[in-house]
Amino acid sequence: MSRKVIRKAVLLAGIVIGISSNSAHADTQITIGVPPVPEFVLPMIAIEKGYFKKHGMEAKIQITQGGVAAALQSGSLQFGALGTPALIQATDSGLDLVVTAGGAIASVTDKNYGIVTRAGSGIETPADFADKKVAISQIGDFFQIMAREWFRLKGVDWHKIKFVESPFPQQPDLLKAGTVDAVVTTSPFLARSQAAGVGDKTFYIAADLPDRLPPFLYASTREWAEANRETAAGFKAALAEALEYEKADLKGSLEIFSHFVKMPPEILSKLSISKLDTNVSPEQIQLWVDMMKKQDMLREFKSTETLFLK
């Protein structure tokens, strides 16, 4: 009796595992991992407008909250959006990933992100940040690297600043409650942090940072991209077509975004999308490597050339 039960249980376990591994990949089936942020609308447009189909791909969006590099490595995702520093770090720690398309491009004129100080914090100049508490969305992510570089450029020792982790949506609350003295934030949360009685001064750090920084990009494993060169090239081409659509029709793009991410309409209508670019060069990625090296974040990173398929 009990042996029968065990045999059945083992069989059942086998079936369940079999089912879930079955859906891994047919030739042109791709899954793209992106966070639920409008900057990642291009693959969504490419799905809805049939650009992926045109290039022989059946694409699916997977909304992720992290773990993209590992998910690429395991084959759950064929393409994933990664912060450029996260890609550099994953490569530095031994994962073999390559860039399959550019994502966005920052510019010195950007005013959609920055450091907002708390009303009454008494922070007037960068030097006043010493010993203050600054909220950051994720320790070690690209906003913190940019902030630290900005402090370095301003002659402030960032080791003296207490960075604390808090998701963007909660930052205005922390600022208002006086839990932190400043937040490193981005739209649509920037405006909430700047509201009267909440925020005081805004430092638009982009103005002092290198121009043409690529904040995020799309990556695949080298193994997969080498075996599927045509699909990888088609992916980039489809995103480029989606970019043309996005440039011409922001409203339509946000409408498509809302099919994948259920944001409340009143927030959705106020969203903007920062400048996107599907091209990215090793030189642009090197700008990040330089900053990260100064912050002791890399061990044996060799060359940004290796991040691209030959």
Add this chain to the structure above:
Amino acid sequence: MTVWTYRGWLLPLVLLGAAELSIRISGIESLGIALPSDVGRALVQIAGDGTAFIHTWETLAAMLLGLLIGGSVGICLGIFLGLSRLASWTSSLAIELFRPIPPVAIIPIALLIYGFGVRMEAAIIAFTAFWPMLLLTQSAVESVDRQLIEVARVLQLSRLKSVTSIILPAILPRVLTALRLTVGIAFIVAITTEIAVNPLGLGHAMMLAQMELRPSFMYAYVVWLAVLGWVINTGLLLLQKRMFGAMRIEVRR
């Protein structure tokens, strides 16, 4: 049944009403809090359109699979270690070294091996469930009445036969208690895994609602999780009572 029966609900309801009022009066605007009435509406919506049930099934399926694998391996090894002094003595150091590893610490490894999905979560839950089931089964076997084992010897039962007809029935109540404790831990680990990386189930739905700037839905899932946790625990308690009851009858016969 009078109004007095429901007096326990008074305090929570008053607190909720106070929260509703203070948020409305202060006119506070935040992406981190929501009106209790909005949370209630969100709760009705996720229950009504079935999304909450789908996510619940995703979480429970991963939990069940993990418990099945980790639990059964744990029970089998526990019986073995409980019966064999030598095996228990040789493995004790290894067990004490591996057991304290927090299950969430193996999330990155599980993700690298299995990727997103049920398998990765089940693997972590199997790891979680394995240790308590192993240790509690082992101690249950060790405390089986020596006389019962003597009986098996006198009857000249084979190893397998003595395990299935003497040891297993004797340890069943304690194994069930162990399972009930383990299910509670597995539930926490499942939700944590989903909150951290795995894009399925109730944990992910909750995180997604936060990232989609819909705090009312985030809290609706918190409430849903609280109810689900209560249902699981109560269900297991009932099950255990039933089975104990049945056993008592059997003994009397």
